[in-house]
Amino acid sequence: MTVAEKVSESLGIDWTKQNDLEEVLLKYRHVFEESKQAASPLPIGGNTQVVGLPADGYDPPGGLAVTITGWGLTATTNQSPPFMLMKVDITVIDRASCVARFGATDRMICAGEAGRSTCYGDSGGPLVSGGTQVGIVSLGREYCDTDGGVYTTVGNLRSWITAAAGV
Incomplete structure (x- = not known):
């Protein structure tokens, strides 16, 4: 059993389902509610920048230029x-390619290519277009340097983010 499978089992979450991130958010909502306010403000500038959020339901189109960090x-x-x-x-x-290659649902987007993608340790990181975070690193191939990756679409979480964080 992999570490991810052990963690999934201990949390009672099926990470293979399309709503994996939403399950975590719902299961641990109290943690998010208690941590809305940072203990101290983060210094903005240099390598630390604020990202905007997309409109509710925004689905990034194929060909959109994006940046991943991790x-x-x-x-x-x-x-x-x-x-x-x-x-x-x-x-x-x-x-269409995202669905065919990764079995993605309408709550997911795919980005990248062989040699230019996410890998182990990048999960949860941002997928940004310009100054807007359009995705959250979710999953990829077993051999991460062979294909692109799959991301949770932030536009599908926008209403929850607004309700939970007030932004």
Whole structure:
């Protein structure tokens, strides 16, 4: 059993379902409610920037230029996590290809290509277009350097974000 499977089992969440992120948010809503206010403000500037959120229901189109950032591996094998935050500029994969290649649902988008994608350790990170976060790193292939990745669509969570965080 993998670490992810053990964590999924202990939390009682089926990570293979389309609503995996929503299940976590609902199951641990009290944690999010208690942590709405940061203990101290984050310094904005330099490498720390505020991102905007898309409109409710926004579905990023195929070909949209996006950027992913993360601390995950840069290849599937023989790698250690990087010491610096990594980023790569990629594009959103059209919906039909996303469904065919990854079995994605309408709550997911796909982006990237072989050698330009997310990998182990990047989950939960942002997928940003311009100054707007359009996705959240969710899953990818077992060998992450062979294809793009799958992201939760932030536009589908917008109403929940507004209700939970007031933004």
